[in-house]
Amino acid sequence: MRTRELGESPVVIVEEGSIGLVETKYYTFASPPNKFQMDNGLELGPITVAYETYGELNEARDNVLLVEHALTASAHAAGKHSEDDQYPGWWDVMIGPGRAYDTDKYFVVCSNILGSCYGTTGPSSINPETDKPYGMTFPLVTVRDMVRVQKELMDHLGVNKIKSVIGGSMGGMQAIEWALLYPDMVESIALVASGAVSNPQSIAIHKVGIRAILDDPNFNGGNYYGDEVPAKGLAIARMIGHITYLHHNWLWEKFGRAHSDPENMKLKLGSKFDIENYLEYQGTKFVDRFDANSYIYIMRAIDLYDAAEGYESLKKSFERIKCKKVFVCSFTSDWLFPTYQSEEIVRALKFSNVEVEYQEIESPYGHDSFLLEYKELTQYIKQFFATL
Amino acid sequence: MRTRELGESPVVIVEEGSIGLVETKYYTFASPPNKFQMDNGLELGPITVAYETYGELNEARDNVLLVEHALTASAHAAGKHSEDDQYPGWWDVMIGPGRAYDTDKYFVVCSNILGSCYGTTGPSSINPETDKPYGMTFPLVTVRDMVRVQKELMDHLGVNKIKSVIGGSMGGMQAIEWALLYPDMVESIALVASGAVSNPQSIAIHKVGIRAILDDPNFNGGNYYGDEVPAKGLAIARMIGHITYLHHNWLWEKFGRAHSDPENMKLKLGSKFDIENYLEYQGTKFVDRFDANSYIYIMRAIDLYDAAEGYESLKKSFERIKCKKVFVCSFTSDWLFPTYQSEEIVRALKFSNVEVEYQEIESPYGHDSFLLEYKELTQYIKQFFATL
Numbered sequence: 001m002r003t004r005e006l007g008e009s010p011v012v013i014v015e016e017g018s019i020g021l022v023e024t025k026y027y028t029f030a031s032p033p034n035k036f037q038m039d040n041g042l043e044l045g046p047i048t049v050a051y052e053t054y055g056e057l058n059e060a061r062d063n064v065l066l067v068e069h070a071l072t073a074s075a076h077a078a079g080k081h082s083e084d085d086q087y088p089g090w091w092d093v094m095i096g097p098g099r100a101y102d103t104d105k106y107f108v109v110c111s112n113i114l115g116s117c118y119g120t121t122g123p124s125s126i127n128p129e130t131d132k133p134y135g136m137t138f139p140l141v142t143v144r145d146m147v148r149v150q151k152e153l154m155d156h157l158g159v160n161k162i163k164s165v166i167g168g169s170m171g172g173m174q175a176i177e178w179a180l181l182y183p184d185m186v187e188s189i190a191l192v193a194s195g196a197v198s199n200p201q202s203i204a205i206h207k208v209g210i211r212a213i214l215d216d217p218n219f220n221g222g223n224y225y226g227d228e229v230p231a232k233g234l235a236i237a238r239m240i241g242h243i244t245y246l247h248h249n250w251l252w253e254k255f256g257r258a259h260s261d262p263e264n265m266k267l268k269l270g271s272k273f274d275i276e277n278y279l280e281y282q283g284t285k286f287v288d289r290f291d292a293n294s295y296i297y298i299m300r301a302i303d304l305y306d307a308a309e310g311y312e313s314l315k316k317s318f319e320r321i322k323c324k325k326v327f328v329c330s331f332t333s334d335w336l337f338p339t340y341q342s343e344e345i346v347r348a349l350k351f352s353n354v355e356v357e358y359q360e361i362e363s364p365y366g367h368d369s370f371l372l373e374y375k376e377l378t379q380y381i382k383q384f385f386a387t388l
Numbered sequence: 389m390r391t392r393e394l395g396e397s398p399v400v401i402v403e404e405g406s407i408g409l410v411e412t413k414y415y416t417f418a419s420p421p422n423k424f425q426m427d428n429g430l431e432l433g434p435i436t437v438a439y440e441t442y443g444e445l446n447e448a449r450d451n452v453l454l455v456e457h458a459l460t461a462s463a464h465a466a467g468k469h470s471e472d473d474q475y476p477g478w479w480d481v482m483i484g485p486g487r488a489y490d491t492d493k494y495f496v497v498c499s500n501i502l503g504s505c506y507g508t509t510g511p512s513s514i515n516p517e518t519d520k521p522y523g524m525t526f527p528l529v530t531v532r533d534m535v536r537v538q539k540e541l542m543d544h545l546g547v548n549k550i551k552s553v554i555g556g557s558m559g560g561m562q563a564i565e566w567a568l569l570y571p572d573m574v575e576s577i578a579l580v581a582s583g584a585v586s587n588p589q590s591i592a593i594h595k596v597g598i599r600a601i602l603d604d605p606n607f608n609g610g611n612y613y614g615d616e617v618p619a620k621g622l623a624i625a626r627m628i629g630h631i632t633y634l635h636h637n638w639l640w641e642k643f644g645r646a647h648s649d650p651e652n653m654k655l656k657l658g659s660k661f662d663i664e665n666y667l668e669y670q671g672t673k674f675v676d677r678f679d680a681n682s683y684i685y686i687m688r689a690i691d692l693y694d695a696a697e698g699y700e701s702l703k704k705s706f707e708r709i710k711c712k713k714v715f716v717c718s719f720t721s722d723w724l725f726p727t728y729q730s731e732e733i734v735r736a737l738k739f740s741n742v743e744v745e746y747q748e749i750e751s752p753y754g755h756d757s758f759l760l761e762y763k764e765l766t767q768y769i770k771q772f773f774a775t776l
Binding site: 041042199200204207208210212216217232235243252255256265276283300306335 | 530587588623636655
């Protein structure tokens with residue numbers, strides 16, 4: 001398996017069967033005065049959604065797969081934007097002719113989430129009322145908002161039936177929300193390394209990251225555009241995140257206690273263990289590619305997510321779901337979205353009489369497994385789609 | 389069980405059987421030109437050690453228990469400094485007449501570690517050569533240095549035989565090092581929630597904390613004394629630490645997803661989950677009581693610790709140990725020093741033909757268990773001492 005060596009998120013690279021060149025498209029809606037009403041009651045508009053599609057929408061318009069991305073990914077899920085691109089999209093290995101999300105059969109859509117910084121409207125977008133970036137005047141975003149924006153995109157694409165909404169990590173939360181908000185539209189959902197709720201440890205970890213960004217002197221209340229960005233705070237936030245994507249045992253395997261400057265380890269604080277260099281590299285790389293405000297907003301959206309919100313229990317909430325079938329998958333070494341969170345979903349679905357297929361995958365890679373264990377995942381997803 | 393409600397580290401409070409009023413004493417040695425030679429070859433002196441003693445040294449001088457503290461504690465392990473003190477010493481519940489470290493029988497010594505900020509020489513101490521605080525000119529400290537400084541104190545107290553060296557967390561690392569460096573002096577060691585080596589996840593977590601402190605504009609290369617301290621960076625470092633002291637499930641139990649301002653949770657970033665308020669409180673409190681440079685130095689000492697250093701294996705290293713018996717204890721929910729690290733010690737000791745008693749305690753509290761599960765621990769320690 002070849003992956004980005006030190007990339008921000010692991011991307012498995014398999015040349016054969018890749019979809020080839022793709023392009024990002026944009027759809028704008030909710031132009032004033034017809035603004036989009038947010039989950040919190042505030043209004044926002046216009047909203048642009050960046051999205052990509054792979055494969056063809058069939059005549060019956062019933063072959064749609066909607067792929068939901070996690071915290072820091074983009075609409076660019078598969079293929080390359082140009083021949084020169086070093087890396088394909090973030091879930092390339094799952095999407096293409098003959099792959100799990102088979103573009104010979106399906107019309108695959110992936111859009112960048114609301115609040116992000118990869119083409120969809122977010123805090124770094126220009127507020128037309130002020131001609132300046134929104135910054136922290138951008139309304140707080142929820143997973144429900146992300147999904148409702150995607151619904152607008154589906155309407156625009158003429159899609160009113162979705163074969164499956166598939167998502168890993170926060171992408172799974174969006175998939176759940178799709179099934180809850182638009183039960184008649186969603187035939188199935190597939191949840192990978194996800195949860196129906198953000199757990200308190202995850203909130204705690206996000207908290208430290210958010211604090212680090214807010215405390216960076218360059219943050220300036222979110223008004224850092226065109227100036228020095230809060231690079232140090234953002235790097236710290238990302239470093240903490242990365243620790244939670246990998247498993248304790250995998251850190252032993254991958255880094256152990258190796259260090260590059262044994263002569264000076266006890267002499268100089270600047271002499272580092274390999275794991276430290278890795279984290280610093282991850283932090284620095286991330287600053288180049290992601291907006292600090294977006295990172296805060298999306299972490300917060302995850303914190304706020306609770307699929308049982310407004311209901312007395314998850315079981316009660318799930319009674320809205322009309323999926324034919326749900327696929328749930330967790331990974332043994334994932335401690336950010338541990339297996340118990342998937343099992344909780346499975347139990348609640350069964351109580352709502354939704355057919356559910358659950359598989360835990362034995363993997364050493366921690367939460368990152370959902371991007372790395374593509375071989376097993378492909379088999380399970382293919383089998384799942386075949387039963388729909 | 390009564391503990392400090394929101395204190396920095398949990399201190400169990402049991403009035404009955406407390407040792408009463410105690411005082412911190414000081415011993416200074418290594419005055420120039422006879423400086424102390426550090427593990428890294430650098431020299432340091434003079435060195436003052438803050439220490440407390442409880443109970444009486446018997447005539448045979450063979451009733452000594454040496455208690456080793458963890459990252460941010462002090463020599464003040466038991467009793468109170470004045471009747472007005474709100475809280476007793478950090479391990480009070482284990483030390484006193486009739487308690488695990490029974491002061492009717494034993495002469496209990498606890499000293500503040502080298503590099504700390506509670507009376508023993510550390511980065512915040514005045515360098516007599518410059519009349520300014522050492523700051524980051526203080527030499528990097530290792531666990532071995534801490535122990536060798538304690539050996540000087542033992543010599544000063546006329547102690548050449550130690551019944552048991554007992555330590556939790558990094559305190560256990562010091563206990564191991566005592567058994568390795570001074571095998572003829574140490575009759576037994578007791579290791580609680582500890583390890584023979586710092587694991588890569590722990591190094592990673594420390595890394596982020598160290599980065600946060602170094603990046604705080606007030607840090608100023610460690611020269612912040614008499615000025616604004618790097619409060620934000622230090623608070624972030626402490627918040628990360630606290631996440632690792634508690635267990636995932638315990639966070640559900642203790643905080644869940646409770647929040648105090650439901651009206652505004654989706655409207656304002658400043659509306660917080662209870663777990664966030666807890667972490668912020670912990671971070672802020674810590675800044676008032678601890679020195680940022682000391683925190684960096686001691687985290688680094690933990691990172692650097694490897695009881696097998698210089699030997700081909702832990703087993704080989706442990707062949708130096710001449711203890712009659714060793715007690716090792718871990719806690720099911722501790723993910724900072726997980727049980728496998730205690731088991732590794734147990735195995736290596738057995739291969740060195742050292743008698744070892746191992747007990748894993750079922751506890752929900754995570755790494756903090758070593759301060760909270762005093763009832764079970766008391767029984768095991770008492771039984772262990774009885775067999776010596």
